[in-house]
Amino acid sequence: MSSSTTPTTAPASSRTRAPGTPGRSDVVIVGAGIIGLAHAFEALSNGLSVTVVDRDRQPVGASVRNFGHCCISAQDGGLLALAQRSRPGWLRAAETVGIWAEQAGTLVVARSATEAAVLEELRDERGGDAVELRTAARTAALLGRADDAAGDLVGGAFLPADLRVNPREAAPGLARWVAEQPQGRVLWGTAVTGVEPGTVHTTRGPVHGDRILICVGHDLDYLFPDIAEGHGIQRCRLTMARAAAPAGFRTSSAVLTATSMLRYDAFTSRPSAALLREEVLGHSRELLDIGANVMFTRLPDGTVLVGDSHHYDATTTPFVDERTHELLTDAVARVLGVERLRVLERWQGVYASSPRGPLLVRDLAPGVRAISVTSGIGMTLSFGLAAATFDGTLAPTA
Numbered sequence: 001m002s003s004s005t006t007p008t009t010a011p012a013s014s015r016t017r018a019p020g021t022p023g024r025s026d027v028v029i030v031g032a033g034i035i036g037l038a039h040a041f042e043a044l045s046n047g048l049s050v051t052v053v054d055r056d057r058q059p060v061g062a063s064v065r066n067f068g069h070c071c072i073s074a075q076d077g078g079l080l081a082l083a084q085r086s087r088p089g090w091l092r093a094a095e096t097v098g099i100w101a102e103q104a105g106t107l108v109v110a111r112s113a114t115e116a117a118v119l120e121e122l123r124d125e126r127g128g129d130a131v132e133l134r135t136a137a138r139t140a141a142l143l144g145r146a147d148d149a150a151g152d153l154v155g156g157a158f159l160p161a162d163l164r165v166n167p168r169e170a171a172p173g174l175a176r177w178v179a180e181q182p183q184g185r186v187l188w189g190t191a192v193t194g195v196e197p198g199t200v201h202t203t204r205g206p207v208h209g210d211r212i213l214i215c216v217g218h219d220l221d222y223l224f225p226d227i228a229e230g231h232g233i234q235r236c237r238l239t240m241a242r243a244a245a246p247a248g249f250r251t252s253s254a255v256l257t258a259t260s261m262l263r264y265d266a267f268t269s270r271p272s273a274a275l276l277r278e279e280v281l282g283h284s285r286e287l288l289d290i291g292a293n294v295m296f297t298r299l300p301d302g303t304v305l306v307g308d309s310h311h312y313d314a315t316t317t318p319f320v321d322e323r324t325h326e327l328l329t330d331a332v333a334r335v336l337g338v339e340r341l342r343v344l345e346r347w348q349g350v351y352a353s354s355p356r357g358p359l360l361v362r363d364l365a366p367g368v369r370a371i372s373v374t375s376g377i378g379m380t381l382s383f384g385l386a387a388a389t390f391d392g393t394l395a396p397t398a
């Protein structure tokens with residue numbers, strides 16, 4: 001390891017203190033978010049012993065703050081292949097662990113001819129089974145809008161491959177399952193302070209494993225600042241809310257809109273995407289200024305997760321601008337054809353982001369690998385990444 005990647009050394013007192021449970025694992029995973037836990041699930045499924053170490057006492061990171069949207073069809077190229085690989089992993093984990101995963105697809109709403117053109121172009125490339133075009137009336141019915149066929153809807157597309165999971169349940173459920181396995185353990189309330197081949201140093205003493213996976217998301221810079229800076233990792237801060245569902249709203253599909261089409265490669269690579277950007281700039285500049293991806297998903301209890309905005313910095317401000325909330329909830333209310341949403345909760349989420357690429361996969365030392373999704377699609381990629389890690393096909397990124 002170069003000096004730039006040398007991790008902090010554990011204090012002598014903690015190095016000599018035994019961790020909560022003794023023993024050496026085949027795999028030690030730092031971070032009980034969805035990336036770490038998908039890897040733990042995959043490792044245990046392959047007959048390996050696993051220790052997961054997390055500084056908190058339950059998952060509270062990006063993995064519980066998101067939409068629970070496995071947004072497979074909106075990816076392109078290599079990410080699409082990885083996302084497609086993730087799908088069976090999610091379904092297998094859901095069945096094994098007993099967490100909710102619905103094959104509910106995604107509904108993309110079109111409210112202009114340009115938006116509809118982008119969807120048609122995607123259908124032309126992927127085919128009608130992967131991108132099912134919808135009429136305005138059918139789209140309106142799915143949204144539970146009483147006022148349409150007409151209204152402002154032009155049409156839509158249904159993307160059947162996408163999944164929805166409950167973000168508040170998935171990572172905690174997986175962590176519980178890992179801890180229940182004879183070959184698995186989870187050390188909560190245990191912060192990792194440094195890593196060397198075969199050993200993870202923690203605030204409760206060393207934890208030993210043949211293979212170490214660092215899955216700490218946006219907090220990679222606390223452990224390996226030079227690696228994080230070298231990949232240009234920033235924190236992306238997102239504004240979210242949970243709202244009561246308007247009467248009539250019943251679709252289980254995730255719902256995406258024009259601003260979503262400006263953020264996912266499957267849409268941005270279509271010929272009409274440039275025109276769409278101009279159009280959205282013309283009528284919704286404020287939304288673009290907050291980096292909005294106006295979208296929503298429904299939780300199993302019927303309430304609706306609403307978001308989101310994107311602000312980038314090395315360290316995030318704790319302050320949330322109320323105008324950002326208003327813009328997002330008003331935009332979702334318009335799609336749903338209601339005057340206003342009844343907001344029940346608000347929060348901020350943070351994920352790792354980098355202009356240099358959607359993933360960081362870096363071998364830091366023999367048997368020590370860092371894996372961070374640096375593009376805000378960690379729920380989508382998690383089980384695909386884990387499968388590729390354990391079959392040896394996940395190559396380090398540049």
Ligand SMILES: Cc1cc2nc3c(=O)[nH]c(=O)nc-3n(C[C@H](O)[C@H](O)[C@H](O)COP(=O)(O)OP(=O)(O)OC[C@H]3O[C@@H](n4cnc5c(N)ncnc54)[C@H](O)[C@@H]3O)c2cc1C
Pocket residue numbers: 030031032033034035036053054055056058059060061062063064065066067068069070071190191192193215216217218219222223238239240307308348349350351372373375376377378379380381
């Ligand atoms: C608002 C929001 C909406 C999103 N929507 C979607 C979506 O719809 N679809 C999608 O695919 N993705 C979405 N994402 C992105 C996705 O949530 C993330 O990419 C993913 O959750 C990252 O998972 P992770 O395990 O790397 O990170 P995290 O969930 O943040 O977990 C990292 C864990 O590491 C632990 N940790 C950190 N440092 C240490 C240390 N030194 N010692 C011990 N433990 C440590 C933390 O406590 C934490 O539990 C969204 C993200 C946000 C914030």
